[in-house]
Amino acid sequence: MDLAYIINELGEEREQYFEAVAPPIIQSSNFASKTVADMRYKMKHEEDEYMYSRGNNPTVTIFEKKMAALEGAEHAVAFGSGMGAIAAAVLSQVKAGDHVVCVKRPYTWAKNLMRKFLPRFGVEVTMVDGKDIVNFKEAMRPNTKLLYLESPTSFTFELQDLSAVAAFAKENNCVTIIDNSFASPLHQNPIAFGIDLVVHSCTKYIGGHSDVMGGVVCGSREHINQIFKGEFLTLGAVLSPHDAWLFIRGLRTLPVRMERVAASTHKVVSYLTQHPKVEQVLFPFLPTHPQYELAQRQMRDNSGQFSLYLKAARMEQVDKFCDSLKHFLMAASWGGHESLIFPVSATYASEEMKSDLPFNMVRFYVGLEEPEYLIKDLEQALDKM
Template sequence: MDISHILNELGEDRSLYFNAVAPPIVQTSNFVFDSFEEIRKAFEDEDSAFLYSRGKNPTIEILRKKLAALDGAEDALVFNSGASAIFAAVLANVGAGDHIVSVDKPYSWAWRMFDNMLPRFHVKTTYVDGTRIENFEKALTPETRIIYLESPNSNTFELQDLEAVAKLARERGILTIIDNSYSTPLHQKPHAFGIDLSLQSATKYLGGHSDTVAGVLTGKKAMLNKIFNEQLLNNGSGISPFNAWLILRGIRTLQLRLEHISATTVKVIEFLKNHSKIERVIFPFDDDFPQISLAKKQMTGACGLFTIVLKAVSHEQIERFTYSLKHFLVAVSWGGHESLILPQAAGMAPGQFDPSVEKHRMARVYVGLENAEYLIRDLDQALSVL
């Protein structure tokens, strides 16, 4: 299906809403019925009818169709955060005594669930270096129900061989889940490699304007219907109509934004790699990246998130550099219009800083929609005071 059709037309029947170009926000909690038969069917399958906006809503339905098509999936669910999408995908598929194999260093709210919540229900998690398929194979047990992936991750960008992991999991009857927030469906389609469930933080590139929080989960219709009924409805973790409308607005320009950000990122990285105050740059599509071949096999682009290692000897140096930047905001997340920076040192006390530890000198950089020359001038002047 053509991406222009998905972003601009799919799911939009304008004759239903006064021929308006933009679909309306159907800001209602409740829906009425014309017969007992209609309401009985809605009770039997809430995902087949508009009953209550906690579950199904016309504005959200348009977004679901677009997101499923972008991922090449049968169906999509939209949650009130990326963390909710992770929680629902995992909780719907494990029970007491089960086992999960996860990549090392997943998103913080994933590992907090694995380490803090699931053990209370006797679900164990084993973390592995996901860059080697044999590490997954060695970690599997008869109780393993899920392999959890994040490729690339959002800090040092290690990848997993999605095709190899999916094949291993299918042979053992194990469900695969991937966090695809870094790449978006425009740059990586996990279902094409055999991954069962693909999730994203829609807060980031899909929304694109840093004004809403949401999560997406895509996969087979039967699996998503199970998650809809067992998790989304019970937890009340669905997205609101207004936030769904904001994501709809955001994805109109998704392709253009990613193209601009990608082109700018290449120029910014080229500048940084040649700067005397930068030890190295970590970016999946950089020629020096250890997994560059796998990145180009699985991904069509890497967009705006990368990490720099600063040549710094103190916590104070990194803080001075960070707050000398005039056009990079110091904040978490990424994917919006604004450029961001988040040094590892920001999360530690000055006395904890050790310049011999490379991680302590790392700073994650996100390139937004500003022009390359504008951002390069800002980085140059800030690095001069490092």
């Protein structure tokens, strides 16, 4: 299926809504039935019918069809946040007495789900270094039901060998879930490597404008229907029709945005790797990165995130650098038009919040600004540090 067709045409039945070029926002919370038999059928087959927008909604369906196609999946279900998608996908695969193997240092709230939430309900979790398949094998137990991946990870950008992990999971009757938000569906398709379920924080590259929040789970129709009838309908973390419309808008420009971000990031990273005040840059598409070959094999291109370690003996030096930046906003997330930083030192506000990463690490996202504009900003901030 052509990328242009998916983004611009798939799911858009324009003859049904006055040939409007942009699909309408079907804001209705519920949908009428003409007969009792009709309503009875909808209730029995709610996963495929329009009855109540806490289940299916026509605008949301268009978005779900596009996301499933972009990931090479049979089906998808959209949520009101990326964490809603992650939680539903994970909870759909475990019960009390089960065991999960999860990569170390996943997205913060996914880690919270693994370490604090699941154990409350009798689900044990083992966190492993996902760079080596041996660590998954050594963590495996008879009651292991799920392997949770994030490749690359959110701050340290460590990869997992998706083909190897997927094959191992299938040998042991385990389901695999991956957070693919770093790469976007344009740069990595985990299902092609054998992964079962792919989750995205659509808040990031899919939305692309830092003005909408949502998530999606893509996978087989069997898995998605299981989530829809269980965690989705029960917990109610649904995506609104208006937000689905914003994501459809975001998809229109996704290819051109990702192309610009990839090229600009290379230029910014190239500058920083040569700077005497930068200790190390963590970026999978650097030839010096230990997993460079794996990144080349699994991903079609880089995206805009990387981290660096500053040559700083004191936290005040890191703070000075970050505070001196004029054109990088200090904020969470990524994927919008604006470039961002997230200093690990900000988490040192209390012991409860404190990251296990060093204070001299700063995560970057390169947006749509001219790379030369960003490099000048970095240069003056590094001088002040």
